[in-house]
Amino acid sequence: MTIKDNIYGKYEVKEPVLLDILKNPSINRLKRISQYGIPDKYYHFENYSRYEHSVGAMLLLRKLGATLEEQVAGLLHDVSVLAFSHIADWVFGDGPNGTEGYHNRIHAKFVKSTDIPKILKKYGFRVERILNEENYSLLERNIPDLCADRVDYALREFKYWLNPKIVKECLNSLVNYNGEIVFTDKGHALDFANNYLELQTQHWGGYESMIRYHLFSEMVKLALEEKIVAEKDFFEDEPFVLGKIEASKHKGIQEKLSLLKKRDLSSVKRASGKKVFKKFRFVNPKVLVDGKLQRLTELTPGFKKVIEKHRKINLKGLMV
Numbered sequence: 001m002t003i004k005d006n007i008y009g010k011y012e013v014k015e016p017v018l019l020d021i022l023k024n025p026s027i028n029r030l031k032r033i034s035q036y037g038i039p040d041k042y043y044h045f046e047n048y049s050r051y052e053h054s055v056g057a058m059l060l061l062r063k064l065g066a067t068l069e070e071q072v073a074g075l076l077h078d079v080s081v082l083a084f085s086h087i088a089d090w091v092f093g094d095g096p097n098g099t100e101g102y103h104n105r106i107h108a109k110f111v112k113s114t115d116i117p118k119i120l121k122k123y124g125f126r127v128e129r130i131l132n133e134e135n136y137s138l139l140e141r142n143i144p145d146l147c148a149d150r151v152d153y154a155l156r157e158f159k160y161w162l163n164p165k166i167v168k169e170c171l172n173s174l175v176n177y178n179g180e181i182v183f184t185d186k187g188h189a190l191d192f193a194n195n196y197l198e199l200q201t202q203h204w205g206g207y208e209s210m211i212r213y214h215l216f217s218e219m220v221k222l223a224l225e226e227k228i229v230a231e232k233d234f235f236e237d238e239p240f241v242l243g244k245i246e247a248s249k250h251k252g253i254q255e256k257l258s259l260l261k262k263r264d265l266s267s268v269k270r271a272s273g274k275k276v277f278k279k280f281r282f283v284n285p286k287v288l289v290d291g292k293l294q295r296l297t298e299l300t301p302g303f304k305k306v307i308e309k310h311r312k313i314n315l316k317g318l319m320v
Contacts, residue, residue, distance in 0.1 A: 006052075007155050007167065008059045015068055017123040018058070018075065026079055026114040030054055032237035035153065036209075037085040038216050039238055042260035044208045048156060050085060054078045056152040061138055064148070064176040069125060070136045074148055077139060078103070080110035082234040083241045090217035091224070092231070098277040107131060110235070137179040144284035146174075146181040154196050154283075162198060166191045175288065182286040182293060189285045189296050193303065196283050197310045205278040210318040211265050214276050219245070219256040226250055275317040282307050 001013045001022065013019060021027055030051035034040070040047050058075040066074070081103045082088040089095030093102040103110075108131045111117065117127045133140040141147040151174065159167045166188075173188035174181055183189035203209055223229045228248045233241050245253060259268070284307065286293040297304045 003055060003059065005056060005059055007056060007152070007159060007171065008063060011059055011062065015071075017068070017072060017119065017125065020119045020122075021072065021075055021116065022055075024114070024116060024119065026111075026116060027051065027054065027075065029237050030078065030081065032239055033081055033083060034085060034238060035156075037087040038212055038260075039084075039242060042216060042257065043212060044263060045161065045203065048160065050078050050081050053153055053156065056156065057139065057148045060148045060152050064138060064174070064181065066136075066138050066148075066176070069130070070139055072120070072125060073130050073133065073136050074139045076111065076116065076130065077133065077149060079114075079116070080104075080107040082106075083236060083238045084216070084220070084234070087213065087217050087220065088234060090213055091220050095217070096214070096276040098279045100279045138176060138181055141180075144282055146183075146283060146285050148181065150281075150283065151181060154192070154199060157199050157203070158195055162202070163191075163195050166195060177286075177288055177293065180286060180293070182288050184288050186287050186289070186296070186299050189287045190300055190303065193283050193285055193296055194306065196281070197306060200281050201310050201313055204281060205314045207318065208265060210276060210278055211268055211270075211320065212260060213278070214318070214320045215256055215260055215265075215268075219253055219260075222250070222252055222256075223248065226253075228253070270318075270320050272320050274320050276320055277317040278314065280311055280314040282310065 001019055003011045003013055031049050033050040034047040035050055035053055036043055036045060036047050054075055054077065057077060058071050061071050061074045086095060086100045089100040089102045093099060111131060120127050120130060129135055139148050155167055155171060158164060170188050170192045173183045173185040175184055223245050228250065229241055229244050285296050287296060287299055
């Protein structure tokens with residue numbers, strides 16, 4: 001299979017386990033799941049799919065020399081994301097308080113409900129090991145480290161709207177050093193980290209994103225209360241769930257959908273007295289200097305103040 005990716009270019013994938021997973025309906029379902037959580041017609045940024053991101057994470061791992069097992073884990077890392085991605089955190093979890101990890105809690109259960117375990121067993125991979133992301137230091141690491149998941153979605157947003165010119169240089173400066181993704185150039189590390197914070201403040205934690213997350217999640221909760229949709233529906237794809245919601249004649253739901261279609265929600269009344277927050281995301285990459293790893297904040301002390309400036313903005317939350 002030839003994969004042409006907007007970030008990593010063309011790759012030939014021949015490993016049978018990857019080919020079988022790429023053909024699997026559970027992975028292909030992610031083509032119909034919005035990366036940003038809210039479908040394009042109700043959001044202010046044009047989406048790409050969770051499938052594109054999942055394949056991208058696998059390709060980045062491949063580029064960095066990860067084992068086949070870690071590439072498999074990378075391809076599967078978001079397979080349990082529900083329809084509307086992190087909106088599920090705001091509906092079924094604690095998203096409004098800045099916690100967005102609902103799909104991680106259901107990951108094992110979701111995967112075991114599919115035929116993916118059969119594929120893994122067929123090729124000699126242990127399901128329980130693949131499901132434990134702590135086994136894969138290139139794929140997942142806690143903030144503020146780099147990992148394939150974090151790097152891939154950031155590079156895509158840099159490419160698609162924020163700062164396309166830095167993508168190639170940042171990517172070429174990334175290496176696998178003893179199982180860690182690090183930069184070989186301080187300047188490229190700083191470009192990546194600064195722009196990552198801009199994604200946080202301009203997009204993920206920005207006004208438009210937060211108000212849309214609030215309105216869309218409240219609309220979904222109403223649809224659940226009115227039994228227009230059921231929780232199990234979110235294990236399908238977005239067209240399936242959204243079709244049910246949009247077909248509803250419920251006045252409150254239709255009003256919220258009409259509001260969300262507007263490109264600018266700055267005039268939305270906010271009188272509930274409730275504050276919502278988005279998860280604060282940032283990176284403080286390690287840089288390889290003369291054979292030793294140093295944090296960016298050690299090499300560029302002023303960057304610590306930049307992180308704190310954005311953190312304070314995020315802590316303000318949004319009154320809805």
